[in-house]
Amino acid sequence: MTRTFTRYFGLMPLLVALTGSAMAQQPPIKIGALNVLSGSFAAYGKSGRQGAQLAIDDINASGGLLGRKLELIQVDSQAKPDVAVQEARRLILNEKVNFLIGIDSSSVSLAVAPLTKEYKIPLVVMHAATPALTEQCNPYVFRTSNNARMDAYAAADLAAKLPYKRWANIGPDYEFGHSSWNDFIARLKEKKPDVEVVGEQWPKGGESNYTPYITALVQQRPEAVFSVLWAGDLVTFVRQANAFGFFKQIKLFEDPVGAALESIGPMGKEAPIGELFSTRYWFLQSQSPVNKKFVEAYHKKWNEWPSYNAEEHYAGVQMLAAAVKKAKALDADAIKKAFEADGGLTYEAPEGKKWMRPADHQVFEALVWGYTTPSNDYPFVVLKDITMVPEKDTVYPTKCK
Template sequence: MDPKELGRRDFLKYGLALAGVGALGSQLVYPVDLAPAQTEKKGKIKDPIRIGAQATLSGPFGGYGQFMKMGAQLAVDEINGGGGILGSKLEIEFRDEELKPDVAAKNARYFVDDWGADFLTGIDASSSVMGVGAIMGELDRVLIVTHAATEKLTENLVYKQGIKQIFRISVPVYQDGIAAAIVAKDFPAKRWVTIGADYEYGHTSWNFFKATLQKLRPDVEFVEEAWAKFLTSDFGAHITKVMAANPEGIYSTQWAGEAVTLIKQAKLFGVFDKVQTWMTPMGGAMDVLEGLGKEYPEKAWVTSRYWFQYPDTPENQAFVDRFYKRWNKYPHYVSETTYSAIYAIKAAVEKTGTIETPEIIKALEGMTLMTPAGTRYFRPEDHQAVYAVPWGRITHDPKYPFPTLTDLKVISAEAYYRRPPFEA
């Protein structure tokens, strides 16, 4: 099928559709130029087309990898069931990145040099993605990142250093820090503290949050910081330290099992009875929702990199239904981002008729995709996919076996994504 002809009905049947035009936020509209002649084969496409994926598959963060595999496998099975990509089947292999940069780089080399991967995807940790990103020019395969959020990936490695093989389909820390501050400006809280993850993601998110909120609300104060090392299991000292500063708002950057542990311990300390607002950017991830269940305080404001109830479109509902039917679970954000990344690969190969890296890069630059998360646009300058994800407050809806979000705050991506030339 010609990608230009893929429409809403085709999405509901097969998966993702390429959008003729896509609206992002309230103002951003980008055309897609997919002329039929561009989809003709330039020669025999390799069969199978191999995708090397890596994620955290073990330890307290291992749920991310399992959800990522679910989204990836659903996409691969849908595409192969529909005849593959220009007649070639997809094959995917996962490896555990272990949240270690050296392991992630080793995995990437294995995929390309030993396994024969044509594309790479996945990666959870910011440190891991920077390690892999640095060697992508050498490996010369397109990498579509589906989770790791550091802005340095696209701002530095792609835009400033020119490593064009890197793309990211998930929202970066702009969502965690800048969008969080835009939401927080409307809260009465003036005295803010952080219980932060003591590594790249935590520090960058907090810095963006502080800088943005200070501009929007000059009356706020940032009165204390408590930094928790990776794999912290006892947050008692961190909670005690920040509560001594009499905060009105707490911003925490723990995720996965650490977020569950921190919030449970904060409840035991009576924190939610003493503060006005709690914000955890990755608190809307399915593993955190399931991990906390009825214990999740409704005072918490959270987001993720995709929320299964947003946007309210046939495309998203079809994806959620298919995912639930296959796995008996609702999709985690890494399920959707990885699912969409594989369909982006499909779109690029069908547009160019080849799997050659230079042609795929050209095809992805400026491409607009209709995805479950809404319309995504890959900026040509930094290869960052632009789309909006809501923030929301935790609520307990009896229709679902886990907490959900209410009072959704959807901010136009135009309002909070940093743009080239990325000057401070």
């Protein structure tokens, strides 16, 4: 009896050592990220990738998730839905990723979303902004960044407090441009019925000559121009508008990502001063320790300041990790429950609180608006007189249950 006892229990340390090493050798949790890494939006994909990588390094440094390390597999969506679907299938079937994240383009997000049901794999969208994505009530699609409707409503709430009555629009001629302007002006007219629309300009995405649009706007004499031009389009527009003295006569109201470092960086000294620019995250805004730590770590690792897309990807990965911790599992249904439970997952991000609405899996958060100002400390304009539009002003009803 004693002999068997000692024999078995003598084996215990060996057994523990064995299982211990098995734990260490457990395969990593794989996260497949689809971002734009080529073409004119490549700067956004790069900052998104850097933000996600920093979050994964942080999590791995503190022991990983469920005893496993995280691994990021990054692919280029080229902002083309067909390419993205092929790459997403490769990530799911060949790389056996546990989650899909990222996605910068609206059409790509809509194309990839149905795969989540087909393969039962959660997708966390961190940039693409079409409201249609979270209106589909897809059980395994989550968005941890704003959508264009929230941005437009927040912009309208702010615009209603400004003295301008004569408004015009210049936006890229695709869904994002049109739906943003329609949402914005409808909400603004509700709040301020005496608003007048004097003109709409629709240059195509990737336009290189804005001259006809700028001269038309100047002739229509609006007091303020609403615009969702972004990325290279915004940079080109601003450079050409400068030449026409546009900003001397008209206030530019740049929603929702004008103050992206990917845009104001390339503008440099050509950026207009005193215009109202919005962004989803401004790295100098929050004085919270979470933000200070994030900005410092990001700058140390990548030798750049974190743009909104970097922060959104960092926060998105952290929020997904929080859901995994809560679920103690990786399967799609457990993750869904973890995101939805207790009135929706909340997370204290560098930019502030993020709350996920359980019904449609849309995160709500505050938005930053400020006036562009020259800076001695940075090679780009910074925001001053910042207004934070609180997240409650961006909430709109959903049909999802």
